[in-house]
Amino acid sequence: MQPHAHTAGEQKSTASGARSRAVADRVAAFLHDRDVLCPACRYNLRNLATAACPECGRILSLHVNLDTPRFGALLATVVPMLAYTGVMGLAAGGLALAILHDPRTVMEVPGHIWLLLLLVPVDTLLAGLIYRQRLGFLALHRGARAAIALASWAGHLALTLWTLFVIP
Numbered sequence: 388m389q390p391h392a393h394t395a396g397e398q399k400s401t402a403s404g405a406r407s408r409a410v411a412d413r414v415a416a417f418l419h420d421r422d423v424l425c426p427a428c429r430y431n432l433r434n435l436a437t438a439a440c441p442e443c444g445r446i447l448s449l450h451v452n453l454d455t456p457r458f459g460a461l462l463a464t465v466v467p468m469l470a471y472t473g474v475m476g477l478a479a480g481g482l483a484l485a486i487l488h489d490p491r492t493v494m495e496v497p498g499h500i501w502l503l504l505l506l507v508p509v510d511t512l513l514a515g516l517i518y519r520q521r522l523g524f525l526a527l528h529r530g531a532r533a534a535i536a537l538a539s540w541a542g543h544l545a546l547t548l549w550t551l552f553v554i555p
């Protein structure tokens with residue numbers, strides 16, 4: 388074989404060797420003067436010059452990960468809406484049964500009850516809209532997300548307290 392002639396396999400292994408050397412260099416550069424624990428065995432990899440853990444032998448690599456999406460505020464905003472919708476939906480079902488049983492009941496239902504029931508589709512639409520626009524919601528500043536979640540809770544809490552204590 389000619390000394391300069393490489394087979395496809397040799398070229399491939401040379402290329403992958405170069406790649407793994409590049410990975411090793413990046414890992415070594417990252418670990419230079421930095422305390423990082425091996426994800427497998429918790430060995431401190433500080434100043435490691437290779438891309439393998441000296442303790443457990445696992446091959447190491449570097450990755451860029453997305454920050455964990457923060458769904459907390461989104462859930463916190465939607466939960467009171469769905470809870471209100473659920474409870475008032477049951478109440479609406481009960482009212483519908485009463486009206487079916489005796490149509491005159493319609494006349495006895497106070498106006499503000501209709502107003503509260505009207506909020507059910509409004510809340511459902513609003514929750515659906517927020518879910519549809521969730522990426523936009525998640526892109527909002529942390530303070531804005533917290534403010535929206537707080538407003539949702541405060542509004543529904545006020546509505547619930549009004550329903551329970553002021554109306555009767």
Ligand SMILES: [Zn+2]
Binds near residue numbers: 425429430444
């Ligand atoms: Zn290890």
